[in-house]
Amino acid sequence: DIQMTQSPSSLSASVGDRVTITCRASQSISSYLNWYQQKPGKAPKLLIYAASTLQSGVPSRFSGSGSGTDFTLTISSLQPEDFATYYCQQSYGHPLFGPGTKVDIK
Amino acid sequence: EVQLVESGGGLVQPGGSLRLSCVASGFTFSTYWMSWVRQAPGKGLDWVANIKQDGSEIYYADSVEGRFTISRDNAKNSLSLQMSSLRAEDTAVYYCAKLVVVTATYWYFDLWGRGTLVTVSS
Numbered sequence: 029d030i031q032m033t034q035s036p037s038s039l040s041a042s043v044g045d046r047v048t049i050t051c052r053a054s055q056s057i058s059s060y061l062n063w064y065q066q067k068p069g070k071a072p073k074l075l076i077y078a079a080s081t082l083q084s085g086v087p088s089r090f091s092g093s094g095s096g097t098d099f100t101l102t103i104s105s106l107q108p109e110d111f112a113t114y115y116c117q118q119s120y121g122h123p124l125f126g127p128g129t130k131v132d133i134k
Numbered sequence: 135e136v137q138l139v140e141s142g143g144g145l146v147q148p149g150g151s152l153r154l155s156c157v158a159s160g161f162t163f164s165t166y167w168m169s170w171v172r173q174a175p176g177k178g179l180d181w182v183a184n185i186k187q188d189g190s191e192i193y194y195a196d197s198v199e200g201r202f203t204i205s206r207d208n209a210k211n212s213l214s215l216q217m218s219s220l221r222a223e224d225t226a227v228y229y230c231a232k233l234v235v236v237t238a239t240y241w242y243f244d245l246w247g248r249g250t251l252v253t254v255s256s
Contacts, residue, residue, distance in 0.1 A: 060240040064179075071229055071246035072171075072179065078236075083244065115179055119241045122195065125179040 030054050030121040034114075037127065040134040047103040049129045051116035056096045060118055063092055063101045066128075067112045075114075076101065106131070136160030136245060138230045143250030150220050150254070156213040156230030156247055164208035167233035169243060170215050172226035172252075180226070183215065184233060184241075198224075220254045227251050 031054040041047050051061065059079040064072040074083045076092040079099055089104045103110055111133055116126040142154040154170070170182040183204040184193045192204055203216040213230055232245035 058240075060236075062242040064243075066179075071248050072243070073246070074242065074244050077234075077242045077244075078240075117179075117242065120239050122181070124181045128178050 029123070030057065030118060032116060032118060032123065032126040034116060034126040034129045036129060038130040038132065040132055041106050042134045043106055043108055045106045045134075047106050047110075047131060049101045049114055049131075051094075051099045051101070051126050053097045053099075053118060053120075055120075057118045057120045059095045060120065061092075061094065061099045062117045063090075064115045064117060065110075065112045066115065072115065103131075138232065138245060138247035140228065140230050140247045140250040143228065143252045145253045145255065146220055147256050148221060148254055151216070151218040152220065152252060154215040154217065154228055154230075154250055154252070156215075158211045158213070158230075158232070161232070161245075163206075163211040167235045167241070168204075168206060168213045169231045169233045170204060170213075171229045171231050171243065171246075172224075173229070173249075174223075174226045177226075182228070185213070217252070220252075222254050225252060225254045 033052045035050045061079045063076040066072040075086050080092045091102045113128045113130045115128050117124050140156045146152050169184045172180050185204045201219045205214045227249040229249045230247040231243040234244050235241040
């Protein structure tokens with residue numbers, strides 16, 4: 029099995045802050061890493077696939093990078109609607125999803 | 135509008151059965167793999183099962199193998215999940231999701247329904 033970790037597990041930030049979330053896989057997954065945003069009571073939403081490709085309609089303040097085992101999701105300037113939980117996901121093995129990073133208001 | 139709408143959730147006793155449904159609209163359902171993903175209250179996302187366009191390939195998480203059955207009816211743009219021998223740990227919101235399969239080892243979920251809550255309790 030592949031183990032996925034995310035750090036931090038939670039963070040507090042202010043509107044306008046630059047936020048970086050890290051996802052690490054226990055073995056190489058090439059660039060096959062995806063990011064989702066989930067707001068309370070809502071379904072997850074795909075933000076980024078293939079580590080760095082922005083899904084259609086997702087604001088350009090979101091970006092992704094990385095390959096192999098280490099990946100990052102960056103929000104360049106946090107907006108009020110970005111307070112949510114973020115999950116990384118791979119499909120090489122199970123479990124698929126990281127444990128999540130909750131971003132809340134400072 | 136492109137959307138997935140789940141139904142069929144509810145309260146069921148341990149050992150009981152329940153059938154979830156998902157109706158797709160706004161895209162050509164028959165040309166996509168589909169999936170079920172669940173989320174226990176206050177917990178993270180947990181993949182349940184995938185089904186190929188024509189139903190010829192099906193994959194399950196170890197935790198549900200032998201108890202859950204995923205199926206689809208392309209004529210009705212619908213996806214189903216038959217759940218039996220339910221346990222308390224199956225309590226979750228169940229999401230229907232459209233899958234983009236790039237390779238056998240690379241796939242992702244690009245459209246999700248709002249989910250339906252299944253509660254397993256006596």
